[in-house]
Amino acid sequence: MGLNEYFEFCVSTKVMYGENLAAEVGGEAEALEGTKAIIITDKGVLDAGLVEPVKKSLEDSSLELVEVYSDVPVNSEVEVCKEISELGKAKGVDTLVSVGGGSVIDTTKGANILLSVGGDLLEDWQGTHLVPEPLKKHIAVPTTAGTGAEVTLGAVIKNTPAGQKISFNSKYLLPDVAILDPMLTVSMPPRLTAATGIDALTHGVESFTSLEHSPPADAFSYYVVQTIFMNLPTAFENGKDLEARGYMLIAANMAGTALSTIMSIGACHGMAHAAGGLSPVEHGVANAIILPVVMEYNLEHCADRYAGLAGAAGVDVAGLDDVAAAKKVTGRITEFIRGFGLPQTLKEAGADIALAERMAEEAMGDGQMYGNPRETDYDEILALFNRLLE
Numbered sequence: 001m002g003l004n005e006y007f008e009f010c011v012s013t014k015v016m017y018g019e020n021l022a023a024e025v026g027g028e029a030e031a032l033e034g035t036k037a038i039i040i041t042d043k044g045v046l047d048a049g050l051v052e053p054v055k056k057s058l059e060d061s062s063l064e065l066v067e068v069y070s071d072v073p074v075n076s077e078v079e080v081c082k083e084i085s086e087l088g089k090a091k092g093v094d095t096l097v098s099v100g101g102g103s104v105i106d107t108t109k110g111a112n113i114l115l116s117v118g119g120d121l122l123e124d125w126q127g128t129h130l131v132p133e134p135l136k137k138h139i140a141v142p143t144t145a146g147t148g149a150e151v152t153l154g155a156v157i158k159n160t161p162a163g164q165k166i167s168f169n170s171k172y173l174l175p176d177v178a179i180l181d182p183m184l185t186v187s188m189p190p191r192l193t194a195a196t197g198i199d200a201l202t203h204g205v206e207s208f209t210s211l212e213h214s215p216p217a218d219a220f221s222y223y224v225v226q227t228i229f230m231n232l233p234t235a236f237e238n239g240k241d242l243e244a245r246g247y248m249l250i251a252a253n254m255a256g257t258a259l260s261t262i263m264s265i266g267a268c269h270g271m272a273h274a275a276g277g278l279s280p281v282e283h284g285v286a287n288a289i290i291l292p293v294v295m296e297y298n299l300e301h302c303a304d305r306y307a308g309l310a311g312a313a314g315v316d317v318a319g320l321d322d323v324a325a326a327k328k329v330t331g332r333i334t335e336f337i338r339g340f341g342l343p344q345t346l347k348e349a350g351a352d353i354a355l356a357e358r359m360a361e362e363a364m365g366d367g368q369m370y371g372n373p374r375e376t377d378y379d380e381i382l383a384l385f386n387r388l389l390e
Helices: 021-031 043-047 052-059 078-091 102-117 121-125 190-209 215-237 242-259 267-278 283-301 303-307 322-338 353-364 367-371 378-389
Strands: 014-017 036-040 064-069 095-100 137-142 154-159 164-169 177-180
Touching: 014 021, 014 242, 021 052, 021 095, 021 137, 021 177, 036 052, 036 078, 036 102, 052 064, 052 095, 064 078, 078 102, 078 121, 078 154, 095 102, 102 121, 102 137, 102 154, 102 164, 121 164, 137 242, 154 267, 164 267, 164 367, 177 242, 190 215, 190 242, 190 267, 190 283, 190 303, 190 322, 215 242, 267 283, 267 353, 267 367, 267 378, 283 303, 283 322, 283 378, 303 322, 353 378
Parallel strands: 014 177, 036 064, 036 095, 095 137, 137 177
Antiparallel strands: 154 164
């Protein structure tokens, strides 16, 4: 795949990195000229005490902290976005502070649409470039190193009654400030560390091989893959290693930045969204399961791109042609993923084979499929799901 004739690169979020930086949220909120703030989080993050430095910083600032909302579910929900927006309207909120993983940050983005411009989240705003104007101020404080949602212009939110994960994309969804504090990720257990890290790795790999890849995305993606290979094993084995934790936060953030140059990254994410919408499979785990089979499916259609990741994955491909090099690189990535002991099939992760056809239908309608380097076919995607569900 050569240079694309056109690409966009939109990154307007102020990114800050440093230990104990969560204590600076209040000052950043003041700089944004906020007056009334709400913290949005989940119960796990709240119970772990990770909200406390953010809460104290806001209470010590000139802003009024009107609420700490902690009922965000594992998968962002449309109804929760509505509930938060109604709460925000009632209390005059102009500054939203998300403290958590991708679900919390995406929930905040969805709530911000409704709080700022109103309407119906599903009927009016799902899709790309539909949000018409800037939203309320949003400071994102990630507590996992995975989605990079703190710097993406998208949000994926579950519509539970339909069993669908819905995508929203707009430059106005980019948070104003992202605060990367490795201290907030130290308490992540090994399994969550692995799952979120593989999510970021998948962002890097799929951004690099997407039909919409671009020079900025290539540069970010290569660094992401290299950094995760070097640091995820350490963060997994020793969660208190702040340097490894810091590098993983940065890698996830840069993977999110790569996503901001690409609207559609590939079949793995399309399939993972479908699996997560219809079953209890977590997004990072779904990516860990699906990426190896999608790399195999795509290999001969983008061998040069997979081969291009050899150095990042620490693979020697000297003297090999693109296909042979790509097989060696994808084999190494698969081996790396499986070294963390995550489920290797969707069945093992709790999904039902009876859902295979619905998953394939949902995946084929997902916007992430359009960037896949191999043109996807329903029967082929169904065969991949069946393989992973048997």
